[in-house]
Amino acid sequence: MLDDVDRPALRWRESAAWFPVRRRGLGFRVFAFNRIVALLLTAYLAMHFAVISSLYLGEPAYDRLMTLFRSPPFLAFDVALILALVYHGLDGIRLVLVTLTVGTRHQEKIFWGLMAAGLVILLYATVRLFRI
């Protein structure tokens, strides 16, 4: 990590350094993808704040809205949301481990192990959401 002293203004090509993923290892590709997922989750957070504000409208209006949200298209959106949360959270564990230099040599195995755990969580959440 560089400190503040060594932070020159960057040209665009350099400034987007976290995004080009060619010729990068799995760790960097996953990190870049995780940032895109993070931006989507941030957009969802803003939307979530807006939606729960409907609590101000009172019980009948809120419950009508929730009935709509229990329809299959919205539940499918919830599954996509859980997928994003699980991916972001579990890859975050890998990033913390890398920072602590734990399992650096095995980070590819760690990544796929975490993703396997994530798949189990996602399947459970899908079953719960759709009452399969």
Added chain:
Amino acid sequence: MEDVQRLRGYGPWAWILQAASGLLLLVLVPAHLIGQHFSGNQSPIAYAQVVAYLRRPISFALETLLVATVLFHALGGIRAILLDLGISGSRERSLNRGLIGIGVFLFVYGLVLTTFVVTR
């Protein structure tokens, strides 16, 4: 992973705080999802269930901590991405002030909303 550590957006402290808040969210987000979405017989839960859930002091405390942590983590992430895009100097200070302002506003908004719900 040296590539990641060469990125500028996270100074050492910003990275530690981002990681710590992320780890806390690994507990708080599942707690929120189980309490608010998977606890009843339907998801999302109805208004009356939201009220009943938030009236439990432990739930209210967890939700308040969640709002603070998720805002810190999300806004810290946006800051890191923008700093990686080359923002520095006075623009960085303005960015910091702006993000703190947004964070404080949304936290107070969330607190007012949950307080409104439990006092119904």
